[in-house]
Amino acid sequence: MTIERQHVIPTVAIVGGGAAGSLVALHVLRCAVAPVRVVLLDRHGSHGRGVAYANDPYEHRLNVPASRLATSADRPQAFVEWLIAAGADPESEPFATRAQYGTFLEEQLAAAATGASAAGATLECRAIAVNDVVSREEHEQLILDDGTSIRADAVVLALGPPTAPADPTLRPDTPQSFPSPWEPDALDAPAPGSTVLLRGAGLTAIDAALALLRAQPDLTVQLVSRTGELARAHAGGGAVRAVDAAPAPHLPAWLQETAPLAWSSVRAAAVDLAQRHAAAGGDERDLVDALRPHVTALWQRLGPQEQAAFLRSDLRAWEVRRHRMAPSVAARVAAFRASGHIQTTIGRVAAVRLVNEGYEVELRGAPGGRVVVQRIIDCGGFGRTDRQSEASLLHTLAARGRIEPDVHALGIRSDAEGRVLASSGDTQLRLAVIGALRRGDLWESTAIPELRSQAEQLARVFIAPLLSGAGAES
Known part of the structure; x- marks a missing residue:
């Protein structure tokens, strides 16, 4: 060597x-x-x-x-x-x-x-x-x-x-199933009239859906996730100074303390704070942004068991508010949802079978339970x-x-x-x-x-x- x-x-x-x-x-x-x-x-x-x-x-x-x-x-x-x-x-x-x-x-x-x-x-x-x-x-x-x-x-x-390792449930060994949207050919134009299933509904899935629809407008993209929630949109208004100049909401003094916390208490306090902020005419996005400098300290005050409670029950609710879409992106997504080109489904992929038309996907927890698609892309997030x-x-x-x-x-x-x-x-x-x-x-x-x-x-x-x-x- x-x-x-x-x-x-x-x-x-x-x-x-x-x-x-x-x-x-x-x-x-x-x-x-x-x-x-x-x-x-x-x-x-x-x-x-x-x-x-x-x-x-x-x-x-x-x-x-x-x-x-x-x-x-x-x-x-x-x-x-x-x-x-x-x-x-x-x-x-x-x-x-x-x-x-x-x-x-x-x-x-x-x-x-x-x-x-x-x-x-x-x-x-x-x-x-x-x-x-x-x-x-x-x-x-x-x-x-x-x-x-x-x-x-x-x-x-x-x-x-x-x-994350490739999930064998999604049949990544087949030509039109991709373990991530960054794989070669994953975002190439599908055939007209195709349906593409994306596992996940986060910002990566949104980017993938928009890329696919740009390549092939005659397409249905189905986002399958545990909650079906999409990221919220940032405030519009355009000007750089306006994005940064929103007044911060009044935050409680306990955020400055160091004592250990239970997630149930933090959640209840956050809900109360959000309700009072909304009642005063405030924007939820301003509240989330004002909390951001305190998040690391809050996370460390929770301790492992309470952190696990947050990850288990409220992670997605936080993520859709914390990691928001640009207004122009949110507008495009809303238009595609209104036209049926982007669809969201609550459920999880339980099985995938090869059929003549592509893939028959069994969705556990989703109405109907089965869907036939021509491509599958895993946008499920971190490993x-x-x-x-x-x-x-x-x-x-x-x-x-x-x-x-x-x-x-x-x-x-x-x-x-x-x-x-x-x-x-x-x-x-x-x-x-x-x-x-x-x-x-x-x-x-x-x-x-x-x-x-x-x-x-x-x-x-x-x-x-x-x-x-x-x-x-x-």
Whole structure:
């Protein structure tokens, strides 16, 4: 095995080149005052974009207004300014496309690398998978898919959410059943008059439905989910300043406390707060947005059993209010529902059989119980960290005790600064995590504002101290 050696310049390796990993790289480069080598590794080569912000042809819209998507807290309007310079009008359409944001991230990353070059900092973007991260006495060793390895002084896992394995119930071994909408050909135009079944009704399913209907207008898309609820819409009105300027509702003082909570008590208080806010003429969306800064503290005050109660009974009710559609997207969805092109069904897929017309799907809990469709796409959301394939990096690290799933298997355990906790409970001083894999500890850990805050913290608290003592040959 070939080991890359860097005897003088310290190395930061970031595994995952999507938004989370790119934000870490960006902030390390912006903070650089001495030579540092930043290596951004992405198995798909999608540095800066990842899956979420790919340069796709479907014009998927973000579900967060542009004014909240800056890469740095000291330039909160950076993305808005970028859109204006690119000829867009964020006043009339504050929800940019995902592809636009991906381009913005790419350019911000490139600019940070250029600016840091004066300090001797470099950025390497490599399209390769990382198979393992091995702890050595004074460094970390990343084992790459081509048999080489990288010696690093600090490693950040920016892998995104755990993937769900293909569900054999959906017959993913057949040509028109896809384990995710990002699979090749999944969103290609079906034959006219077809019906496509999407399992799930979240924002990913909405994006997939709109992409399919754009490719084939003569189509019925059936969204099957446990509740049948779709995401609410953001407030309209257009102007960037109007989206951010809504007055915050009055929140109760107990949100500032630290005592443990029962989910039943939190739920009752939230319902009462929502009713009083509505009675005063308030908008539910303003209340949800005002609660957002308190969500992590609330999640941590619940404790594992009470968190499980929330996940079991009220997760979807929160998600449809917290993760909302852009107004223009919501309007298109409403029009397609009115015309029958998008249909929602409460139930779950119990069995799938091949028939001459395509697939006969048995839906448990749904009226009618059976539907014949020509394509199936699983849009069911995140997987669990305790059910990863043996080929995955997460499985490899867990098998050796380097990481441990959190109690709900939403992600992996870490300390307050993002340093990974081993299965022994020990803090690993050279290995950190960002983003969706911190959901079990923080809950709010997937949106750009949270990723930006975590990236800034990692650059300042985790990486900078390691680099100050690195660089000597060992």
